[in-house]
Amino acid sequence: MRDVEGVIQRVGGQGDGVLQQDGQTYYVPFTVPGDRVAARIGKARGDGYAAALHEVQSPGPGRVTPPCPHFHACGGCAFQHWDERPYLEWKREQVHIALVRRDFDGVEVAETIAVPPGERRRADLVALRVAKKVLIGLHERDGKRIVNMETCHVLDPRLVAMLDPVRDLLAQILPVGAPADVVMTATDGGIDLGLGRISPSMAQRTQMVAFAERHNLARITLLGSDGPLVVRRAPVLRFGGVPVELPPGGFVQASPAAEAAMTRMVVEGLVGATRIVDLFCGMGTFSLPLVKEAKVHAIDTDPNLIAALQTGANRAVLGGQLSSERRDLFRQPLTAKELGKFDGLVFDPPRAGAREQALEIAKSDVPVVVAVSCYPASFARDARLLADGGYRLDRVVPVDQFRWSPHVELVGVFRRP
Ligand SMILES: C[S@@+](CC[C@H](N)C(=O)[O-])C[C@H]1O[C@@H](n2cnc3c(N)ncnc32)[C@H](O)[C@@H]1O
Numbered sequence: 001m002r003d004v005e006g007v008i009q010r011v012g013g014q015g016d017g018v019l020q021q022d023g024q025t026y027y028v029p030f031t032v033p034g035d036r037v038a039a040r041i042g043k044a045r046g047d048g049y050a051a052a053l054h055e056v057q058s059p060g061p062g063r064v065t066p067p068c069p070h071f072h073a074c075g076g077c078a079f080q081h082w083d084e085r086p087y088l089e090w091k092r093e094q095v096h097i098a099l100v101r102r103d104f105d106g107v108e109v110a111e112t113i114a115v116p117p118g119e120r121r122r123a124d125l126v127a128l129r130v131a132k133k134v135l136i137g138l139h140e141r142d143g144k145r146i147v148n149m150e151t152c153h154v155l156d157p158r159l160v161a162m163l164d165p166v167r168d169l170l171a172q173i174l175p176v177g178a179p180a181d182v183v184m185t186a187t188d189g190g191i192d193l194g195l196g197r198i199s200p201s202m203a204q205r206t207q208m209v210a211f212a213e214r215h216n217l218a219r220i221t222l223l224g225s226d227g228p229l230v231v232r233r234a235p236v237l238r239f240g241g242v243p244v245e246l247p248p249g250g251f252v253q254a255s256p257a258a259e260a261a262m263t264r265m266v267v268e269g270l271v272g273a274t275r276i277v278d279l280f281c282g283m284g285t286f287s288l289p290l291v292k293e294a295k296v297h298a299i300d301t302d303p304n305l306i307a308a309l310q311t312g313a314n315r316a317v318l319g320g321q322l323s324s325e326r327r328d329l330f331r332q333p334l335t336a337k338e339l340g341k342f343d344g345l346v347f348d349p350p351r352a353g354a355r356e357q358a359l360e361i362a363k364s365d366v367p368v369v370v371a372v373s374c375y376p377a378s379f380a381r382d383a384r385l386l387a388d389g390g391y392r393l394d395r396v397v398p399v400d401q402f403r404w405s406p407h408v409e410l411v412g413v414f415r416r417p
Contacts, residue, residue, distance in 0.1 A: 004051060008035045008060060011090055013097070015078040015406030019051070026051040029141070030072055032082050034060025062086040067117070068153045075141040076154065077404040088112040088400060091408045095398045098376035102384040104393065112398040112408075115257045120403070121186040122252055123159045125149070127166075129174035134167040136182055154403055156186045162215065166193070169211050173204050181223060183249055185235065189218040192235035194248050196223035205229060221248040239263075240289030244312035247304035251282045258401035262372055262411055263289050265397060266346050269370040269413040270294070273344025277366075279329055279357060280349045284309035284322075286372075291321045294344065298324045299334070329357050336363035346370040353378025355385070362389025369414040374401070376408055386414050 004024075008017035008031045017031030019039065025048030028039045036058040039051035056063070066072075066080035079087050091112045099107050127136045128146050137149035152160050166182055174180055181196030193212075200208060200222070209230045212220050218235040221228040228248065236243040237252060240263075246252065253259035266286045270276055274294045278287040281298035283305050290296050291313065300306050306324045313322040327334075329349075333356045339345065345366045347354055351374055361369055362385045369391060373379035383393055391414040401409035 002041045003038050003054060004041055005038045005057070006036070008033055008037060011082075013094060013406075016050075024048060028053050029078065030081055031056070032060040032062045032086070035063060068151065070137075070147055070149065070151070073140055074138050074147040074149065075143075076138045076152070078406050079404045080153070084114065087404075088114055091398050091400060094406075094408050095376045095379075095396055095410055098380040099383070099396065101377075102380040104380065104383065104387070107393055108395045110395060110397040112400050113258070113261045115255050115261075115400045115403050117153045117403060118155070118157055119255050119257055120154045121156050121159075121256060122254055123152075123155050123182070123184045125182040125184075127170055127174070127180040127182050129170065129176050129178050131176060132171070134170045134174060136163055136167055136170075158186050158191060159184050162191060162193070165211070165215055169208065170195075170198075172207060173198055173200050183223065185246060185252060187218055187235040187237055187246055188243070189233040189235045191215075191217050192219045192221075192246060192248075193217055194221045194223045198222065219248075223249055237283070239284050239287070239312075240292060242284070242288045242312050242316045242318065244283045244288070244308050246283065247302075247308050250302070250305050250308065253285055253401065255401050255403070258399045258409060259285060261397075261399050262286075262401075262409070265411045265413070266290070266370050266372065269411075270344040270346065270368055273342075273368060275342045276344040276346065277334065277339070277342045279334065279345065279347040280354070281305075281309065281324070282348070284312065286346050286348070287322060287324075288313065288318070290346075291318050294321075296322050297342070298322060299327050299329060300324075301326065301328045329354060331356075333357035333360045336360050336365075339364035339366050342366055344368050344370075346372065348372035349378075349382075351375040351378065353382045355382060358382035358385040362386050362391070365416065367416050371412050371414065372409070373411075374407060374409050376410060379410055379412065383412060383414070390416060392417050 006021045016027040016029045019026040038055040042050040062083040071080045096109045135146045135148040137147045183194035185192045218233045219231045276294045278298045287296045287298040310324045396412040399409040
């Protein structure tokens with residue numbers, strides 16, 4: 001194996017430091033600009049090579065001590081070694097780069113809104129029974145091994161506190177060598193625990209009910225089965241103050257602080273609109289805060305999310321203000337004609353973006369469109385479609401929803417001039 005030595009010039013789009021040496025490019029994870037490093041050259045990657053950090057010979061100015069002992073091994077975080085300021089600025093820069101690639105040179109990219117550690121409310125983990133122990137955690141970066149999570153600086157501490165109890169529970173259920181999925185969500189009703197790839201016996205199910213009691217859980221669900229195993233309290237999240245019961249495994253914004261920032265921008269962007277359509281609405285994260293001031297039509301492809309939202313709205317006696325629809329917006333986007341009923345629109349698609357829907361919005365007369373996205377490249381592609389249809393985008397705000405990861409969330413407001 002060959003080594004390369006040199007100074008990291010910048011951090012690339014996937015979060016790895018970029019080292020250029022003798023006309024070659026090397027991508028070295030866990031490095032910051034200005035680090036002088038030795039790295040072991042690995043496989044070809046894109047226009048260069050992946051390289052594993054071997055030694056930091058002298059640290060760059062932004063290097064800090066990572067708070068978590070699992071950092072490097074655990075595949076969850078990429079940036080704990082980088083000072084907050086340059087790290088957040090890197091996220092801003094990723095949005096800027098994506099926009100410039102689509103000819104949005106003049107659009108202002110605001111400073112990234114920071115999100116504190118210990119705040120992530122959803123843990124999506126894997127488990128494996130090995131001899132007498134059960135490992136629970138994330139896979140290592142680029143590997144299959146599970147890094148047994150003893151602590152986590154990203155997750156809500158209530159979720160971290162459940163790791164050992166869930167290990168003990170699974171040690172009684174899983175045969176040696178068997179894997180499981182562990183999905184935990186911190187809700188207002190308590191922790192919602194979903195366990196996947198397990199087939200407990202009747203006696204083990206009884207143990208699980210006792211476990212829920214002992215640890216004061218809201219609910220336990222066997223993922224993929226019909227209905228929960230035990231519900232002690234409804235696992236609710238509140239949007240605009242309206243409680244909505246989370247369907248098992250249903251989409252939630254990962255961080256309450258990021259969600260609050262995004263909701264504020266969505267609501268501010270749509271001030272004055274009275275007939276709003278919320279596309280890719282999930283459980284109504286944006287619909288319910290908006291419904292206080294406007295009639296909202298909410299659309300998503302997931303029937304469980306739509307049902308949860310509509311039930312929550314009806315219970316809060318907001319059913320007259322909120323209507324909902326199950327629809328696949330990739331295959332059957334709302335047409336420009338259908339959009340004619342609305343004077344405000346928010347869309348928050350999955351990572352792939354919403355190309356077909358953006359083409360229809362671009363042909364519509366909706367005066368204000370707020371776009372929320374977890375992927376700058378698809379945001380910029382869809383933004384270009386809107387801009388070519390005559391919409392103006394002045395400013396985009398990055399949000400650090402996925403702290404210490406290379407992922408960037410962002411919000412932009414488009415107006416018809
Ligand atoms: C990033 S989430 C946003 C959810 C919601 N806006 C929120 O903030 O909680 C994307 C949503 O798109 C929905 N979705 C995925 N593919 C879809 C499709 N083809 N048509 C409609 N909705 C879709 C998912 O069910 C999910 O609720």
